[in-house]
Amino acid sequence: MSKFRNLISIDDLSRKDIEHILSRADEFLDVARGERKLRILEGRILANLFFEPSTRTRMSFESAMKRLGGDVINLGSLEASSFAKGESLADALRVVEQYADCIVLRHYREGSARFASEICSIPVINAGDGAGQHPTQTLLDLYTIKKEARLDNLKIALVGDLKYSRTVHSLIKALALFNARIYLVSPDSLKLPEEILEMDIDFVESDLKTAIEEVDVVYVTRIQKERFPDEEEYRKVAGSYRITAEMLESSDAIIMHPLPRVDEIAYDVDGLKNAVYFRQAFYGVPVRMAILAEVLL
Amino acid sequence: MNLLTISKIKDGTVIDHIPSGKALEVLRIIGVRSGSKEKVSMAMNVESSKMGRKDIVKVEGKYIGEEELNRISLIAPEATINIIENYEIVRKFKVSLPERVEGILKCPNRNCISNDPREPVLARFRIENSDGVVARCEYCGKKVYEIEKYLV
Numbered sequence: 001m002s003k004f005r006n007l008i009s010i011d012d013l014s015r016k017d018i019e020h021i022l023s024r025a026d027e028f029l030d031v032a033r034g035e036r037k038l039r040i041l042e043g044r045i046l047a048n049l050f051f052e053p054s055t056r057t058r059m060s061f062e063s064a065m066k067r068l069g070g071d072v073i074n075l076g077s078l079e080a081s082s083f084a085k086g087e088s089l090a091d092a093l094r095v096v097e098q099y100a101d102c103i104v105l106r107h108y109r110e111g112s113a114r115f116a117s118e119i120c121s122i123p124v125i126n127a128g129d130g131a132g133q134h135p136t137q138t139l140l141d142l143y144t145i146k147k148e149a150r151l152d153n154l155k156i157a158l159v160g161d162l163k164y165s166r167t168v169h170s171l172i173k174a175l176a177l178f179n180a181r182i183y184l185v186s187p188d189s190l191k192l193p194e195e196i197l198e199m200d201i202d203f204v205e206s207d208l209k210t211a212i213e214e215v216d217v218v219y220v221t222r223i224q225k226e227r228f229p230d231e232e233e234y235r236k237v238a239g240s241y242r243i244t245a246e247m248l249e250s251s252d253a254i255i256m257h258p259l260p261r262v263d264e265i266a267y268d269v270d271g272l273k274n275a276v277y278f279r280q281a282f283y284g285v286p287v288r289m290a291i292l293a294e295v296l297l
Numbered sequence: 298m299n300l301l302t303i304s305k306i307k308d309g310t311v312i313d314h315i316p317s318g319k320a321l322e323v324l325r326i327i328g329v330r331s332g333s334k335e336k337v338s339m340a341m342n343v344e345s346s347k348m349g350r351k352d353i354v355k356v357e358g359k360y361i362g363e364e365e366l367n368r369i370s371l372i373a374p375e376a377t378i379n380i381i382e383n384y385e386i387v388r389k390f391k392v393s394l395p396e397r398v399e400g401i402l403k404c405p406n407r408n409c410i411s412n413d414p415r416e417p418v419l420a421r422f423r424i425e426n427s428d429g430v431v432a433r434c435e436y437c438g439k440k441v442y443e444i445e446k447y448l449v
Contacts, residue, residue, distance in 0.1 A: 009438075088415040111410040111436025115418050130408050132437055195440070 006117040007125045007291055010135040010170045015177040022143050024290035025283075031067050032285040039069030044296055047100035048074045049092070050127070051107045056259065056281060057127050057136070061104050064288035070296075073100060090119055097122045102296055105129075123295035131166055137258060138170040140287040141219070144280040148254045149216045157183035157211035157253075160221035160241055160264060162192040167258045168221055169196055176201040183211040187237040190223065208241060212251050218243065219256045220264050238263060248274050256280050304338070310361045311379040312354040312369065317342050319372050320352035322445045326368050326401060327361050335359050348375070367395045371430055371444045394430065397423050402432055402447045409437040420449075 004017070013021075030036045046065045050058050062072045089112060096103060097120045105113050106127040113126030113133070128134040145151055156175065158168050162184060172182060172192075176199055183206040184192055197203060212218060220243060228234035243255060245268040257265060257277040269275050315323050320339050329335055336357035345351040360380060369376050370392040380388040399421045404411045411420035411434065422432035422441065432441040441447050 011438075086415070088417075089410075089413075090416050090418075107410075108408070109410040109413060110406060110408050110438075111434065114436050115410045115416065119417075129410075130437075 003294065005123050005295060006113075007123075007135055007295065008113045008117055009126065009133045010138045010174050011133075013135070013174075018139065018142060018174060018177065021139055021287065021290050021294065022146055024293065025143055025286040028067075028286040028289040028293075032064070032282070032289060034067070038067070041065065041068040041070035041292065041296055044070040044102070045100040046070055046072045046292065047096045047103045048072060049096060049103055049105045049107075050075060051089075051105075052128070054106055054128060056284070057106065057134075058104075060281070060284040061125075061127065061288050061292075064285050064292055067285065068289055068292060070292070089116070093120050102292065125291060125295065128166075131164065133170060134166055135170065136284070136288055136291060137167055138174050139291070140280065140284040141167070141171050141256065141258070142174055143283045143287050144256060144276060145217055147283065148276045148279070151178045154178065154180045154217060155183070155215040156180055156217040156219060157185055157206065157208075157215045158192075158219050158221070159185040159208060159211070159243075161190045161223050161227070162186040162221075163190040164224065164227065165221045168192075168219070171219065172196055172199065172201065183215055185211050185241065187223075187240070189237075190227065208243070209247070212243075212247055212253055215253050217256060218253050220261070221258065222260070222262055222264060242266060243269055245269050245272055248272055305384055306338075306355050306357045306381055307384055309355065309357045309359050309381055310366075311381060312356075312366075312373075313351070313377045313379065314345070314348060314375045315352040315354065315369075315373045316348070316375070317350035317352055319445065320354050322372050322448060323352070323354055323369055323376075325448050326372070327356070327365055329356065363390075364395065367392050368398055368401060370394045371398070371424065371432065372448075374430060394424050394426055397421060397435070398432065401449055402441060402444065403449050404434045404437060404439055405441055405447060406434065406437045406439040409434060409439065411436050 031038045048058050065072050093116050102123045104125045104127045105116050108130050110130040110132035112129045113124060117124040126133055126135055162168050181202040183204045185206055185208050223238050225234045241264055244266040254276045255274050320341050329337055338355045340353045342350045366378050376392045378390055379386045400419045402420055402422050404420050410416055411418050421435045423435055425431045432444055
């Protein structure tokens with residue numbers, strides 16, 4: 001594969017690129033767990049620029065950088081920053097690149113990370129741009145699937161908000177490279193957009209019960225209350241996609257969730273072997289270590 | 298057959314085989330606007346054996362660059378260009394789709410970074426040609442199907 005300088009969109013990566021990052025993540029697993037020390041990024045500084053809150057993504061980047069011996073600087077509170085005074089993103093980036101060796105950017109505008117990569121002389125990693133892309137989440141999802149199930153010829157159910165979830169859209173694009181069969185489980189109002197359905201991948205409309213019986217992976221997303229006109233409508237739908245321990249009695253499917261969950265996975269699932277969502281959060285660290293090593297070394 | 302009522306030009310560019318009704322958009326693409334100094338003549342809805350009806354634009358005293366002309370293909374893929382010198386056609390060619398365009402289309406996604414007035418960014422699109430011409434924003438990925446609606 002060609003070594004990449006920025007990571008902006010999952011669309012920029014080939015299957016070979018993805019496999020390369022995932023096998024590199026394997027090399028960092030024990031370091032991510034704190035079982036082995038590595039100082040390969042000693043003296044390097046990562047700037048976390050989060051214009052929207054995302055505690056897990058920010059912390060896992062911090063953890064990844066520090067486990068590799070590097071340091072992290074943060075934007076701090078937006079209210080107290082120059083952005084509150086009306087500074088442009090472009091100016092902020094041009095300043096921050098004077099202080100750091102790499103920028104992780106989360107911004108509410110779609111395309112902001114691509115723009116940042118064009119004006120910065122240091123690598124930029126996209127940690128979510130509006131409803132656009134979140135490629136490191138997709139890579140950690142793929143890594144979880146690889147570690148806990150298998151990537152090739154996978155049967156996976158995507159459950160919940162398939163319309164607005166960028167996590168789901170990017171994951172589908174990546175899974176298309178691995179010959180997956182995708183079961184779609186969602187309320188009518190939150191179905192997958194047409195342009196994604198048109199992709200060359202095997203889609204099956206399904207109900208939750210059938211999907212759990214037939215698939216290797218159940219990927220659950222939060223149904224966002226704010227998408228519904230009234231709370232009662234939301235309650236009806238949210239309840240129908242709740243996974244409980246009882247439903248998994250005769251299933252080996254692993255349950256994934258990008259987190260945070262609200263009520264779509266019952267707490268009694270947490271203790272089952274099926275539940276991998278907290279390990280999925282952990283896998284974000286070796287995957288982000290692999291990405292940081294890729295762009296910084 | 299109706300005769301064209303616009304006269305020949307001495308030097309300049311003639312853009313022929315523009316789909317009927319698109320001449321004004323063609324002028325916008327090549328930068329001819331209210332207040333521009335070019336001498337322009339235009340015929341709309343002229344009979345055409347090839348297209349049924351077509352528009353024609355003649356720009357006197359201006360040789361429009363090939364790259365600029367290729368942008369016309371976004372809305373007029375069949376357009377032909379005649380470069381005129383001393384009333385003679387010295388070069389004739391068809392437009393071809395550019396791979397990308399910058400600064401002539403506006404992204405329909407209001408939340409795209411290219412629509413943020415504070416940022417020094419020029420909207421840039423990759424051009425795809427499958428079932429018609431489609432422009433895809435290189436920043437947010439949004440596809441534009443009705444290109445003439447988003448000309449700057």
